[in-house]
Amino acid sequence: MKLVFLDVDLYLPTIKALELIYDQLEYGGCIMVDNVSTSYSIYDGAYQAYHEFCSKYNIPVQYLGNNAGLIYKKLNK
Numbered sequence: 001m002k003l004v005f006l007d008v009d010l011y012l013p014t015i016k017a018l019e020l021i022y023d024q025l026e027y028g029g030c031i032m033v034d035n036v037s038t039s040y041s042i043y044d045g046a047y048q049a050y051h052e053f054c055s056k057y058n059i060p061v062q063y064l065g066n067n068a069g070l071i072y073k074k075l076n077k
Contacts, residue, residue: 027073
């Protein structure tokens, strides 16, 4: 996989999906996680899962617009 859009909102399914998807993601690929902005408090599970995942894999937190978080799988070089 090269590009994935993840719109789950809840913590457990988001963190589980990120673990499974990241493993299958091609190097240089991107996962866009929806609803991770602090302004969307009703989706705080997605926010928590996104930030925990980024911290675990030492991935910089990056936002696209006001709502989406980006995860890039570094090139294997």
